[in-house]
Amino acid sequence: MKQRLLFSLVAGVLSTSAFADCTFVYENKTDHPVTVQGFFDTGDNKPVGTNWIVAESNTTTTQKISGDNKCNAIFRHSGQLLARIALKNDSGYWTGNKGFLFSTDRSYASIGENKAFADDKENITLSNGLPVTENKFHVMICNADVNSDDCN
Numbered sequence: 001m002k003q004r005l006l007f008s009l010v011a012g013v014l015s016t017s018a019f020a021d022c023t024f025v026y027e028n029k030t031d032h033p034v035t036v037q038g039f040f041d042t043g044d045n046k047p048v049g050t051n052w053i054v055a056e057s058n059t060t061t062t063q064k065i066s067g068d069n070k071c072n073a074i075f076r077h078s079g080q081l082l083a084r085i086a087l088k089n090d091s092g093y094w095t096g097n098k099g100f101l102f103s104t105d106r107s108y109a110s111i112g113e114n115k116a117f118a119d120d121k122e123n124i125t126l127s128n129g130l131p132v133t134e135n136k137f138h139v140m141i142c143n144a145d146v147n148s149d150d151c152n
Contacts, residue, residue, distance in 0.1 A: 024063040024085060025138040026055035029151075032118030034141055035088035038063050040074060040081070041095070047086050054119070055141060075134055083137045085126075092116030094139045096132035105132050107139065109148045127151040 024038030034055045037047040055061045075081035079100030086093045092111040099105060109116075109126035118124050123144030130138055130152060142151035 021064045021066045021135070022083070023136045024065065024083070025136065026053075026061045026063070026085070026141065027138065028055040028057055028059055028061070028141040030118060030122070030124055030141055030143050031057045032120050032122045032124060033057055034118045034124065036063075036085055036139075037088070038065060038083060038085045038137060040065075041084045042074065047084075052088050081134065083132065085137070085139050087116060089117055089119070092126060094126045096130075096137040096139075098132050098134055106130065107132055107137070109151075111148075115144070125151055 022038070022040075026034075026036055028034055035052050036055050037051045037053065039047045039051070051063075051065075053061060053063055075098060081098040083096040083098070084093055085096075092109065092115075094107060094109050096107040097105065107127060107130045109128050111126065116124050116126060118141075125142050125144055125146055125148050127140035127142070128148040128151065130140065132138070140151045142148075
């Protein structure tokens with residue numbers, strides 16, 4: 001009886017941590033709205049069509065991902081968790097790398113054609129080098145005259 005109770009308790013704790021919500025924080029330091037979406041790079045690099053949100057100008061917006069996108073599952077099974085924040089207009093994306101052993105737990109911007117664009121077509125940049133955690137990913141959106149390394 002004790003073993004069954006202990007097993008149930010351990011299974012409950014493990015399932016709770018495996019299905020933890022993941023938080024994406026978008027800090028938009030520009031005067032331009034930007035439509036974004038956070039998701040986990042499981043190899044297909046495709047965001048969910050209905051999960052886009054607008055990071056309004058000069059605000060901080062939070063998006064929680066749960067359900068099929070289990071925040072800790074990829075991290076627990078492969079030793080690495082790769083989060084991605086896509087701009088809806090495909091002009092750039094941000095990746096947050098939560099690694100195992102030799103990987104740095106940092107974020108990196110990838111901007112197409114050396115420019116990323118806000119919803120109103122104004123140039124913007126995304127942050128580089130911000131620390132990431134197992135279940136929280138924070139991206140800064142800055143004006144185009146700010147280098148990605150200084151966007152923090």
